Amino acid sequence: MEPNKIIKLKDVASLFCTDDNLYSEILNIEISKTPTNRKSQVITIIQIIKKIKENIENSDLVIYGQSEVLINIKVSKESNNIALVMKTFIISIILFLGAAIAIINFHEDVNMTESLSSIYEIVTxxxxxxxxxxxxxxxxxLGVGMITFFNQVFKKKWKKEPSPLELEMHNYKKNLDEYVLDVTKHNNR
Structure with a gap:
């Protein structure tokens, strides 16, 4: 969401109601306003209940799901494409060199050249x-094995299981969301 924007119930929650007029009225209840000086804001279910009760007095509510909603606020920044491309290029080079050095060190540790020479001598x-x-x-x-393992070149799935990289990215995003939620909650008190 953009800074200084009114947050309505429809922006942060789903709703089920048998009365269509009441449904529309509840969805348009103003919950809060996004701050201009922060990147995120936490809205609790208690805040939502209070706002609904203020607007519709005799209402019965049944709550399902999370007790908190994290709102990410877009901070407008001027984008510098050249700097972004340079950062991406430098990080890619560092990662590539790091991976190459790790593979080289592994092969030196197990003496891969001598192992392959022995296999060649046994076979021929x-x-x-x-x-x-x-x-x-x-x-x-080695290259084909890594590509197959991470399943990033061929997007067609042989199985319906996620790749190890997808699992790591999911766990990373979940941990990051929990961290931002905790930090935002504690900083707002």
């Missing part, structure tokens, strides 16, 4: 210090 009977055919097939297999 010839001793080769750097068996190119095995190194290439191993590298391609």
């Amino acid at each position: 009977g010839e001793k080769e210090n750097k068996p190119l055919i095995l190194l290439l097939s191993y590298s391609i297999g």
